[in-house]
Amino acid sequence: MSELPKNRKVTRADVARYSGVSTAVVSYVLNNGPKPVAPLTRERVLEAVRVLGYRPNAAARALSTGSADMIGMIVVDSRNPFFAQLCHALDRATVRRDRSLLIANSDREHVAAADQIHDLAARQIGGLIIADVLTAVEQAIIESLDIPVVLINQYTGASKTPAIGVDFRAGAKSAVEHLIEHGYRDIAFVGSALAIDRRERGWSDALSEAGLPLGPRLHAPFSYAGGYEAGLALAESERRPRAVFAASDQIAVGLLAALHRAGLRVPDDIAVVSFDGTMESAYTWPPLTTVAQPIAAMADEAIRQLVTGVLTPGLTTFPTELVVRESCGCAAGVSGVGAGLVEVDSTSHLDLSL
Amino acid sequence: MSELPKNRKVTRADVARYSGVSTAVVSYVLNNGPKPVAPLTRERVLEAVRVLGYRPNAAARALSTGSADMIGMIVVDSRNPFFAQLCHALDRATVRRDRSLLIANSDREHVAAADQIHDLAARQIGGLIIADVLTAVEQAIIESLDIPVVLINQYTGASKTPAIGVDFRAGAKSAVEHLIEHGYRDIAFVGSALAIDRRERGWSDALSEAGLPLGPRLHAPFSYAGGYEAGLALAESERRPRAVFAASDQIAVGLLAALHRAGLRVPDDIAVVSFDGTMESAYTWPPLTTVAQPIAAMADEAIRQLVTGVLTPGLTTFPTELVVRESCGCAAGVSGVGAGLVEVDSTSHLDLSL
Structure with a gap:
């Protein structure tokens, strides 16, 4: 069997053809059901997935390696619950706009942050979000980049770079x-x-x-x-x-x-x-x-600016x-517990056997 | 003034020459002291930093764009404090080995995780860490990659892929x-x-x-x-x-x-x-x-395997x-508060004015 041309997307039909089964059987393997599949057949299908590099999400955008579909983020300390939730909200906002987010920790060492700005920019990202207070040197570095940058969790909008924060x-x-x-x-x-x-x-x-x-x-x-x-x-x-x-x-x-x-x-x-x-x-x-x-709203605004390219210089303040x-x-x-949660986490699946 | 050749590292002396000041003045600007610098001089130095693309960390490794100096990580939910601390420990372990870590959230949507595995692998990373329970399809995908993969926070070591977890x-x-x-x-x-x-x-x-x-x-x-x-x-x-x-x-x-x-x-x-x-x-x-x-020890082991390339197939269990x-x-x-902290956070700088 000849290899597929590199620029065509591998389909479920290709996996079925390669492994000698129907597309229905491929689905059963990929979705773990609803019908059972014999172990050896299952192995053959998974082998085809491996060899062909099949990606099961049919609706996924075509993979454009090295394009602008990834947004980089530099965050001071993602262990801090506020920053952890901010990263998560940014991730959600990025996925909603068909991009994905790559997060790097700067850990309050400003020299390292300068390194990471360069490192991330070299990864062919489409934009950069920084959740840290920048030194003048870092500010100068980001102004020399040819990708859009948005600062978040900011106190001031001292430079031309778009900045987002609360009052x-x-x-x-x-x-x-x-x-x-x-x-x-x-x-x-x-x-x-x-x-x-x-x-x-x-x-x-x-x-x-x-x-x-x-x-x-x-x-x-x-x-x-x-x-x-x-x-x-x-x-x-x-x-x-x-x-x-x-x-x-x-x-x-x-x-x-x-x-x-x-x-x-x-x-x-x-x-x-x-x-x-x-x-x-x-x-x-x-x-x-x-x-x-308003973590979710600020995250949305940051990603909106990066993705649309319509940047708002200076500080945008949220109430x-x-x-x-x-x-x-x-x-x-x-009010009580759970009141006013900015983002409520899932409470489904509590399963009691008292 | 002619541009610097692309492959030479920009030095502080270059910044000084470009901006017409001494290297000492460049240092004062970069370090915000110890001596003050006139605003216009400061601006000139920062302009030189921008134009030349100077990176202040003299000890930093030469930037090797697209090489294996970055390790990718996919994590289920980094808002969860355990995963947040695991990511942080992996980041520290990565930095200690002169690499850096790029984190992506998979958020328990397995199709998205498959996408992200491909996306990260396409970023020319040197290795991949996954903190999630993999489906058979994802397992097949990572086995088709030509970079090392280590799974962490794992329950079982069902496949050949190295896995790390506690008992x-x-x-x-x-x-x-x-x-x-x-x-x-x-x-x-x-x-x-x-x-x-x-x-x-x-x-x-x-x-x-x-x-x-x-x-x-x-x-x-x-x-x-x-x-x-x-x-x-x-x-x-x-x-x-x-x-x-x-x-x-x-x-x-x-x-x-x-x-x-x-x-x-x-x-x-x-x-x-x-x-x-x-x-x-x-x-x-x-x-x-x-x-x-033992979050730090597990993180160290994962990064050690990826960086040395000496992979341990199956599950490595920590007590x-x-x-x-x-x-x-x-x-x-x-014992009391603070006892037995796996990693104690900084308590310096408490400054009271009662």
Whole structure:
């Protein structure tokens, strides 16, 4: 049997012909049913799949190796639940537009990020998304590329490069205003020391406008451990605040663990509101009231710009939404676990045999 | 000024010459210090970086476009904390061997995974890691590739393809034995219904060997919501167990939220032990006793096989380790938050202004 010409797509009929079976039998093998197939026949079909390089998705676009159908992404730390969900949303948005996403970690080492920008660009990708704060050098590098670049999770739109982010200052302010509405007067901040991160500013805006003094301010890394250490410090402090605004859900999870450890009740002794609206914020105890970022909408916008080539220079800002659960002091009935999930994960298939 | 020949690496001296400054000034711009640089000079240097395509990492390997220096990875769902940490560990292991990792999500749609295997292979990668359970078709596809493939987080080593995983059955058994040592007699299982996932078998092994009856068995998806629903079902059940073995940390987080919601105390009313040993397991309340997978060691082994080309066909099994915290009923002093972390995240830079 002669080989197929390289530029023709291998079909199910080719697999059937090569293996000497009907196309129906090929389907049974590929779909594991509905009818059984004898082991040796099955092996012959799979051998044909291997030899011919058959791809079973008939609706799939023709493979255009080295074309612009892949989008690259560079992300600081995909273990962080916020970034993990952002990557996932970008992946979904990319697939919806018939592209696929390739993710590389930069891990906050800026020299490595510069390497990765070059490496990814050399992979003949159709566009690049970067979820990291760029140095001037990296900024210069991406401006020298001949592919479109969109920055995401950004604080500022300092350069011509399209950037997408939320209004961190307004979001943080809404969280602290909610705590003030609860009647709390002494409200702490736990979050980044970076001046361009406007969440601390949103916290101080809300307190100043309400005529309240600034509560304790703790600069902690965006990690569980950072939140945990801050929580222990607050719990042991002579000036223990009545409420805390935590700049991320991950910090809040660590904070809650430390407050529990110190024997404090949340929200009765100390109330907590956080930022991000990741899935896990609905499953802490108590469930976190949090400022949700519109992760799916931002991901869609980033991919839309890359795929259409209609780029919006500077910063495009998305509004946040306060998801009210119980850590702030609101009643359980109002919302509860699962309320306001930006993206609810599958709950099907629970199969009980009690 | 003439362009540089394409095959010579651009140096800092080239950038200095192009922009008419000293190499020291180039360094100040690239490193943001230690000395200040006038804005216009800075702009000129960055322009030179752009035009010449300078990459600041002098120690970086020469860029070999399209060579085997990139390893591809296909993962089911990188939002799942276990897979997120596995990807991160693989990334670290890859960087240590002077390669980089490109991650694609398969999202449990097997046809899409087949597409992605082809897509990644077409990117001239040096090897492929797959963290998913493969269908026969996918197995046939990867056997037709001319690059090495290693499967990770695997239950079986059915094919010739190298596979890496833990002993799920022995790990689950050790968790349930620990619960039995606490004196609990009625121990439930919450986890996968998949027969190849041997965690349920490990649970029943431990109970049978101790002469105990099998407790309630709940088949739930690997998600927060799956654990939450299972927790509510257990809490409301007439036959409420004294302890639960949850097949993943993510399930356990959802389970804890449901038990708290139902007003039950963990471990006093119901004890919990889980599986995976992800970072978040140390920051739940109470902190989870969990069967830790040696994520870093498995990642190292996968990358070692791919990079050296010395592949080990069939399943390579790694042992698990029980990390004892408090959800099982052990005392806080024994371990506490942060104990037995497979990989501790950075806690530096906590900066308090109380």
